[in-house]
Structures are given as structure tokens and as C-alpha cells.
Amino acid sequence: MKPSRFPCTLTPENYDTACDLAGSALLRRIPAASTILQITEGGAWKAFSTGVYLAADxxxxxRYTGSAIRDGSVGDRVQEHVLSGRAAQWTRLMVVPLAADTEENLVRRIEGRIGAVLRPIDTKRLPHFGRPR
Structure with a gap:
């Protein structure tokens, strides 16, 4: 039997770690958590088309890390999770906004790095986070 690991929580320190893992692609730090309604109805993340988001219960x-590269906003991706029922347990979310011109493979690698460190309990698989070949 595998020993259980302690789940990570959405703290300011863990958010800072996520931002640090984004490296030079980081647009800026947004150290305040948002609710689903603030994101989907209030447009809290409407200024960000590219980023990695963290969801906590x-x-x-x-519980989850994901990424988005959109013509719209990262909030549009969160809305898709809401509509599919995946976000039912999410109460607080934070975004690591990335520069809009960040290449997709880099966005996915950043998501993988953040997920590997913060270990979201509901993420089934993470993108590979190594360097491109």
C-alpha cells in the first residue's frame, strides 16, 4: 500500500510557487482568490486569454489545475467546467496569467510543472513538463 500524501492547500505561498514556476511567461501576479460566480458572471478573469488556474474546495x-489558451478568456474555460459539472466542489480559484503570446506547448509545460508541485487531487493526468525535444 502506498503511503498517503498530504494534499496541498491554496495558500499565498503555494500561489507564489505557481507564479515562480511560470517563469518569464508570467504576465503578473493576481494574489486574490475568486469564486466561480466572480469569474463566470462577474468577469474577474476576462483580461486573461492565456493562463493556468488552480481550483480549491x-x-x-x-482539487484541480488546468490551463487555457483562448480567443476569449481563461474564465470561459472555467465556465466549461461548470457546465460539465466538474467544478461542483470548487469554491476558490486563482489564476496564473501568462502572456497572451505564450506558445501552447509552453503553457502546457507550465501547467504540468505547477501540477507536479501542488498535486491537485482531482487532476487525472498532467501535461509533460520537461523541455521540448
């Missing part, structure tokens, strides 16, 4: 445990 009512106990502040990081």
Missing part, C-alpha cells in the same frame, strides 16, 4: 484543498 471548501477546505481549501487544491
Amino acid at each position: 471548501f477546505e481549501n484543498i487544491i
Whole structure:
């Protein structure tokens, strides 16, 4: 039997770690968490077309990390999760906004790096986070 690992929580320190893992692609730090309604109805993330998002539950445990590269916004991707029912346990979300011109393979590698460090409990698989070949 594998030993259980402690889940990570969505803390300012873990958010800073996620931003650090984005490297030079980081647009800026947004250290405030948002709710689903603030994102989907209030447009809290409408200025960001590219980024990695972190979702936590009512106990502040990081449940999911994902990424988006959109003509619209990262919030549009969160809305897709809401409509599919995947976001039912998400209560707080944070975004690591990336420069809009960040290449897709780099966005996915950043998502993989962040997920490998923060270990979201509901993410089934993460993108490969190594250097391109």
C-alpha cells in the first residue's frame, strides 16, 4: 500500500510557487482568490486569454489545475467546467496569467510543472513538463 500524501492547500505561498514556476511567461501576479460566480458572471478573469488556474474546495484543498489558451478568456474555460459539472466542489480559484503570446506547448509545460508541485487531487493526468525535444 502506498503511503498517503498530504494534499496541498491554496495558500499565498503555494500561489507564489505557481507564479515562480511560470517563469518569464508570467504576465503578473493576481494574489486574490475568486469564486466561480466572480469569474463566470462577474468577469474577474476576462483580461486573461492565456493562463493556468488552480481550483480549491471548501477546505481549501487544491482539487484541480488546468490551463487555457483562448480567443476569449481563461474564465470561459472555467465556465466549461461548470457546465460539465466538474467544478461542483470548487469554491476558490486563482489564476496564473501568462502572456497572451505564450506558445501552447509552453503553457502546457507550465501547467504540468505547477501540477507536479501542488498535486491537485482531482487532476487525472498532467501535461509533460520537461523541455521540448
